[in-house]
Amino acid sequence: MLNSKIPKGPLENKWRNYQIKSQLINPANKKKLNIIVVGSGLAGAGAAATLGELGYDVKCFCYQDSARRAHSVAAQGGINAAKNYQHDGDSVWRMFYDTLKGGDFRSREANVYRLAELSAPLIDHYVQQGVPFAREYGGVLVNRSFGGVQVQRTFYARGQTGQQLLLAAYSQLYKMKRAKKVEMYPRHEMLDLVVIDGKAKGIIVRDLVSGELKRFAADAVVLATGGYSRVFRLSTLAIGCNGSALWKSHKRGAYFAAPSFTQIHPTALPQTSEAQSKLTLMSESLRNDGRIWVPKKKGDDRIANQIPEEERDYYLERLYPSFGNLAPRDIASRAAKEQIDGGYGVGRLKNAVYLGFKHAIARLGIETIKDRYGNLFAMYKKITGVDAYLEPMQISPAAHFSMGGLWVDYELMTTIPGLYAIGECNFSDHGANRLGANSLLQASIDGYFVLPNTINNYLAEELKADHPTTKHPEFDKVQKEVEQQIAKLLSIKGSKTVDYFHRELGKVMWQECAMSRNRKGLEKAIVQIKELQEAFWNEVNVTGSDKEMNTELEKALRLSDFIALGLLMCTDALQREESCGAHFREEYQTKDGEAMRIDDTFSFVSAWEYNKGHFKLHKEALEFENVKPTVRSYK
Amino acid sequence: MFFRKGIIALTGLFLCLFLIVHLSANCILLLPEETARGLYNSYSTTLRESPLIKIVAYVLYLSIIFHVVYAFLITLKNRRAKPHRYLVSNSKENSSWTSQNMGLLGIMVLLFIVVHLANFWVRIRLGLGEEVSIDSAGYTDVYEVTYSLFQNIYYVVFYTLLMIPLGLHLNHGLKSAFKTLGFYHKKGLRIIAKASLVYAVIMSIGFGIIPAIVYFK
Amino acid sequence: MKVIFKIWRQDNANTKGGFKSYEVDQLTEDMSFLEALDHLNELLVGQNEKVIAYEYDCREGICGQCGVFINGRAHGPHDHMTTCQLHMRSFKEGQTIVVEPWRAAAFPVIKDLVVDRSALDSIIEQGGYISAKTGTAPEANALLIGKAVADKAMDVAACIGCGACVATCKNASAVLFTAAKVNHLNSLPQGEQEASKRVLEMTQQMELEGFGSCTFTGACEVECPEGISIVNIAEMNARRTKAKWLS
Known part of the structure; x- marks a missing residue:
């Protein structure tokens, strides 16, 4: 039975009640406790720095060459906070409700409320750390609006908000490194979790420079490893982002919640060739002034500017007259997919739709457009070589954010005691769809504010227990398993590259487990992925050795876990026989093609237990005591 | 590193000031011989005998020495910071040739200074080499030293040509000195950059053309 | 192709x-x-x-x-x-x-083409932060920061730490990188308390790491993906001089 440990009391008091009751550890004792943090993004760096400040001994690992590269760096838009600086009626409650509704009522009330509640102090915190948020001439902070809400609560630093927040977190991390409270291990990748007597007590990592496997023991392990949308291969994520730490933890007993809930972002650049490795995100803000369209004629080969106005189909405006081009991400993505699948796609691979600024330029003048989106247009030109002031951009949906992740309770602890998951790698606050500018928020709140206040509740008990050492036989056992996996990969010497298999996996996942899903497709996908898994373990070729820097081996290890994770994602999508948020099951739609949520039977969080290659479903019922789930409508 | 860079900048700026004075004096050489000789010799004697100018002269010597020695030491350190060079380098696409070769230009200027000092300072101040005559007014005839030197076409060419590296060195050095010393007003720096160019052109043309004019006089 | x-x-x-x-x-x-x-x-x-x-x-x-x-x-x-x-x-x-x-x-x-750039992290470690513990922040709008100051701070805070400035510099100088962080934090009121200490310690660490000095070739600002101006180096020099000799 899953216990989400939600504190008693009214929604507004839950977090305070929790803090009052949770156990404390005196400063002298904190020094005796070690914590491992895997990942150095907003969640990881924030947690490691704060835990260090509290007095714990922290070790922080990341696979990149520096903590400053973590993919939080790439978030463009902003971070939400219920400050109500704009005097437009915002409040913690409204933000709570927007987030819950945006997630299509598939997240916990108490978690979401805490997220909204802590958002305001988080802005104070970042300002104090030196984040140069946008300001008015008078010196106060500026806000802008984002999709899915009617107030202005988004704080931003140009189009580089994620970078600025991450650099703040990274600087605090190095502040604590200098204070000798945090040890940094860049270029180290976690390959497995060590569980001793049912509790997470350490990890096995590979030193990516020497190839050496190393053991680290700790009183608690915190995963902050981000999203796993690279399972689709083509995504907006960094190439190194992976799900291995999650998957290995899942195999060791951590339940995986809602793995299939993946946000597909509507405005990325389309794939142009097989060799493509990445889909660059173009900020959603473009949809404020750009109009999305496709030609009315199927397979129209004319270049965009030759297609006259009356032969263009502004389908979002046609289908969703009240929200038009600003329909939420899941809806805009799905509509684009329908057009592309219907044969109206444009571009070399017929896999894109147009995002035109002709009318905006005519209405506002080119200077205004330059002022608003100049950097995005410049980026578009860098990547595609096309001047978007003269012809429409080509955009296409791309896998973006994982709402799913390891199941965590209110304390952010997974089902393995002592193992925590924070930031994007957990499933907690976003439900079935994440609102724009909420991911930086959640990662930061988990890392800075929540985990440092909950981990003591567990560690207070661990103080009395024996401190783990890497001499424990369980470390031998787990390390041997890792060694065997690596040896196996290097010994296959097949005929196909890792990237080949990743492309194949991506195709299956994109086709069947992305914007719209159906039973037949998912069942087929499960078969295909199993075949792919079989082929991978028999035909892959990984050159080089394990005792050196070997980027091909790194990719192979990550992909082997992605394949397994892909199976779980399809299994999850198959089981959830309803449509909600980003999870759109074709069988469950309204007459006019909208998502049909089935609250009677599916108002729960799916949490999957790993059992020797099989997945067992556990349900955490979602109880809505303070709000009434409604139907999302953007018509 | 910052201290040494600061000293290089300060001494450089002082040397730039000195060059203005030097060039103004050189302009006397452009006057007709009968006026030029007397003026030039009396001027140079006044300089040599003024106690204030003596102090300035020592500052000048020290400036040159510190400028050169610190530049040398910093260059050594900079080379250690970049022990491995690129196989292909397209630095011309991102920076001026001058800025990349201040050391080389500096060595050429130093070479010039050595020859220049040997030609004048060694003879006049140290009294080594051929004896310097006295003019009708009883001053040391520096004019004669100059005039006779520039009857030699090789010296004229040497003095004229080496004003090119001097000009380049001055152009980059002058504007950079301000930045090294922490002048960071954007508009001001743009003006300084233009002023440096004008200054460098005047100095190199001024110093370079006089030997030629003297030669053809 | x-x-x-x-x-x-x-x-x-x-x-x-x-x-x-x-x-x-x-x-x-x-x-x-x-x-x-x-x-x-x-x-x-x-x-x-x-x-x-x-x-x-x-x-x-x-x-x-x-x-x-x-x-x-x-x-x-x-x-x-x-x-x-x-x-x-x-x-x-x-x-x-x-x-x-x-x-x-x-x-x-x-x-092969992979180099160790941790020296840049070490520079940040020596003061490229504001010493403020989580939980101690005052209200965000309590300290006003003019738009011009915030924009200027953002211009330099945009540094992505790629090391192109060092790579292209004939002296392998990391002074643009260091200046970007110093100017970002020292120009904000939040960073003022430690401003002198920061500029001195960060520049000292830069020297210890074996980077060269700046001769203002300007190559770094051309190669910088964020176009961070070398005027920032001059600005940092001013801050350093002030910290070292005038305070």
Whole structure:
């Protein structure tokens, strides 16, 4: 039975009640406790720095060459906070409700409320750390609006908000490194979790420079490893982002919640060739002034500017007259997919739709457009070589954010005691769809504010227990398993590259487990992925050795876990026989093609237990005591 | 590193000031011989005998020495910071040739200074080499030293040509000195950059053309 | 499209490296430079050879990990661009493309095109932060910061830490990198308390790491993907002088 440990009391008091009751550890004792943090993004760096400040001994690992590269760096838009600086009626409650509704009522009330509640102090915190948020001439902070809400609560630093927040977190991390409270291990990748007597007590990592496997023991392990949308291969994520730490933890007993809930972002650049490795995100803000369209004629080969106005189909405006081009991400993505699948796609691979600024330029003048989106247009030109002031951009949906992740309770602890998951790698606050500018928020709140206040509740008990050492036989056992996996990969010497298999996996996942899903497709996908898994373990070729820097081996290890994770994602999508948020099951739609949520039977969080290659479903019922789930409508 | 860079900048700026004075004096050489000789010799004697100018002269010597020695030491350190060079380098696409070769230009200027000092300072101040005559007014005839030197076409060419590296060195050095010393007003720096160019052109043309004019006089 | 890659190969920090040429066919102009290298690596796997090690992560120009020296320029032939934003259409059919790792004593080669840039982290460690514990922040609007100050701070805070400034500098100077962080934090009221300490300690660490000094060639600001101006170096010099001699 899953216990989400939600504190008693009214929604507004839950977090305070929790803090009052949770156990404390005196400063002298904190020094005796070690914590491992895997990942150095907003969640990881924030947690490691704060835990260090509290007095714990922290070790922080990341696979990149520096903590400053973590993919939080790439978030463009902003971070939400219920400050109500704009005097437009915002409040913690409204933000709570927007987030819950945006997630299509598939997240916990108490978690979401805490997220909204802590958002305001988080802005104070970042300002104090030196984040140069946008300001008015008078010196106060500026806000802008984002999709899915009617107030202005988004704080931003140009189009580089994620970078600025991450650099703040990274600087605090190095502040604590200098204070000798945090040890940094860049270029180290976690390959497995060590569980001793049912509790997470350490990890096995590979030193990516020497190839050496190393053991680290700790009183608690915190995963902050981000999203796993690279399972689709083509995504907006960094190439190194992976799900291995999650998957290995899942195999060791951590339940995986809602793995299939993946946000597909509507405005990325389309794939142009097989060799493509990445889909660059173009900020959603473009949809404020750009109009999305496709030609009315199927397979129209004319270049965009030759297609006259009356032969263009502004389908979002046609289908969703009240929200038009600003329909939420899941809806805009799905509509684009329908057009592309219907044969109206444009571009070399017929896999894109147009995002035109002709009318905006005519209405506002080119200077205004330059002022608003100049950097995005410049980026578009860098990547595609096309001047978007003269012809429409080509955009296409791309896998973006994982709402799913390891199941965590209110304390952010997974089902393995002592193992925590924070930031994007957990499933907690976003439900079935994440609102724009909420991911930086959640990662930061988990890392800075929540985990440092909950981990003591567990560690207070661990103080009395024996401190783990890497001499424990369980470390031998787990390390041997890792060694065997690596040896196996290097010994296959097949005929196909890792990237080949990743492309194949991506195709299956994109086709069947992305914007719209159906039973037949998912069942087929499960078969295909199993075949792919079989082929991978028999035909892959990984050159080089394990005792050196070997980027091909790194990719192979990550992909082997992605394949397994892909199976779980399809299994999850198959089981959830309803449509909600980003999870759109074709069988469950309204007459006019909208998502049909089935609250009677599916108002729960799916949490999957790993059992020797099989997945067992556990349900955490979602109880809505303070709000009434409604139907999302953007018509 | 910052201290040494600061000293290089300060001494450089002082040397730039000195060059203005030097060039103004050189302009006397452009006057007709009968006026030029007397003026030039009396001027140079006044300089040599003024106690204030003596102090300035020592500052000048020290400036040159510190400028050169610190530049040398910093260059050594900079080379250690970049022990491995690129196989292909397209630095011309991102920076001026001058800025990349201040050391080389500096060595050429130093070479010039050595020859220049040997030609004048060694003879006049140290009294080594051929004896310097006295003019009708009883001053040391520096004019004669100059005039006779520039009857030699090789010296004229040497003095004229080496004003090119001097000009380049001055152009980059002058504007950079301000930045090294922490002048960071954007508009001001743009003006300084233009002023440096004008200054460098005047100095190199001024110093370079006089030997030629003297030669053809 | 066909090109010849001439790439620095070096097994590890302790071995000597050298250039190796690879003729690569079937590239398209739409491919990014890194995708062309990906393609080359797949060919190498097909021949049972070790793949070329090179760095990247976000592939959208913000993480700063992908630096290499391409045909004599940091991040390739264009100004203000990262390697991952470079596309094959910038090269000619049949062209030889020389790819070298960043060169600087402070950036030792780890393997092939991968270098160790942790010296930059060490500079940040010596004061590239504001000493403020989580939970101690005053209300965000309590301290007003004018738009001009915030914008200027943002201009330099945008540094992605790629190391192109060091790579392109003939003196391997990290002074633009250091100046960007110093000016970002020292220009904000939040960073004022430690301003003197910060500039002195960070510049001292920069020297200890073995970076060279600045001769204002201006190459760094051209190669900087964020276009951070060298005027910032002058500004930091002023801050340093003030901290060292006037306070």
